[in-house]
Amino acid sequence: MPEPVVIAENLTRRFGDFVAVDHVNFTVAPGEIVGYLGPNGSGKTTTIRMLLGLLEPSEGRASVLGFDAFRQSEEIRARAGYMSQKFALYDDLTVWENLVFYAGVYGIREKERIEATLDQVEVGEHRLDLARDLSAGWRQRLAMAIALVHRPKLLFLDEPTSGVDPAARRVFWDLIYALAGQGVTIFVTTHYMDEAEYCERVGIMREGKLLALDTPAVLKARAIPGDVWEVHASPLQAALDACETGRGVLRVGLAGDHLRLITERGLQQEQLRAGLAASGLTVARLERGEPTLEDVFLALARD
């Protein structure tokens, strides 16, 4: 078992009375892609800031790449890359100039290395464009280049694809997998349930607490309290009312033109259908649904 790249032990940060990160424990193995999924203010960014040594833990500790996250933060920052959700690009500089500037911050002057980084994220064709003229997708790739120029072994990505469409996001993730394939460890926070699916393991954050951390498949199997159903029945309002009080129904939500239910495990389709019919409803379609990370999140966050 290789030494973990990140170890958090009871990692805690308070701001006054507010506990932003509350006794969080986890490890990340080399080359792993770990995601952190959680609402605004759940402690995702504060966790990253502590791992980078930008904030001192109020309690507990973290070790990153073998260094103490707070006392040896210089060592960590020399070896870790960070792309924040509001990455700062100089809009009046070209792509190339932005990258040269940030490379200089890390003491990197070799043109070949900067060139190689541009190639790696495939923004070479835009090198002479001003940053302000780039689309969201290209800006994001330039920000990624900036985080990669010093060849970090560990990359922190804080909501890297906010506001980026699925096709551009997909390209971005191909790059992340390529990096992980080269042994770079990735720690990424996200709002997107479907993006969290791309991670090898996903941590669910809520109010500073890490509620669970596991593979998407295990999270779905363990955290969702029952079976998922898609129910097309009319009238919709009556169907909603019937399901809210129905036997064996754990959760019901509106999903466009139909209902999505979570029922106790093992409830048979005929039982469910009979229950709905007994309430005088017309059931057009009733079928099992695929559990999603959103179901996991809602199950864990609402308890």
Add this chain to the structure above:
Amino acid sequence: MTLILASDLHKSFGATNAVNGVSLDIAAGEIYGLVGSDGAGKTTTLRLLVGAFQPDRGEIAIGGCDIARQTEQARAQVGYLSQRFSLYEDLTVLENIRFFAEVRGLTRDEWLPRCMEILAFVGLADFKDRRAGQLSGGMKQKLGLASALVTRPRVLLLDEPTTGVDPVTRQDFWQLLIRLVAFPLAQAGDGADVAVIITTPYMDEASRCHRLGFMRAGQIIASGTPSDLRARLQGRIMELRGAPLDLLRRVAAQLPEVENVRLFGDRLHLRLAPGRSQAATAALEQAVLAAGGSLSEARPVSPTLEDVFIELSEQA
């Protein structure tokens, strides 16, 4: 009953054809999702419908009123929530709504009961005296929605209302929206039905819309119910598990039957060329073995809207 009718809308900014022939026919009780990349023309389309821009060509009718000729009647039926809606942080929740109500010409007798009804609907009634600056992100979102609803619009236009909002809040927001359309707020007459257009980059949200339009380069290149759109790729998405995953990915990407490979944490999804799933399964098993890997599972899975989005984005 059609509430939003747009025919062959065009709008250019300089040399850019932001909207290039968009037609819409959206009925009461429908939530219509406009999805597409940045710059595909989603926001410009909404701004044309709200009357903020005039189209270079094409016609718009809101609730039967032509927006060019019966501008006021058309606009009076529209509620619009822009991507960056502005709230007055120093005003309370109720004062904010009152402001929007008075701008739209509602008298106190009208707006007060209506505001309270809407605040109850969005779950902010207990916070009516709190300053907007002290609301959480999710509450601000709901206040934005409440402000857009104060004139009881029959047409609600929402531009990425949930971008940057956490999953629990998004879920709440959608439950409100679906309720609004499925069970309109109590009011006299049968004019209570509502139609919604929403833009979103989230495919899980798109799947909750009744109908979707995929926009690209100012045009709607595909539209239909989420099921219709997924049916485009029926039988063409295959899930693979095995080891090592990276080898599987490289091998799969080289097969002529495979159009696209998506790597997930513990599995791959392949999009296969039409009619080639049998051939692909056999070819994959051979190629993976020959490369020294192992295939533990290869099964067809239902296409997702994300699969559809990527496929449509790739079309030349």
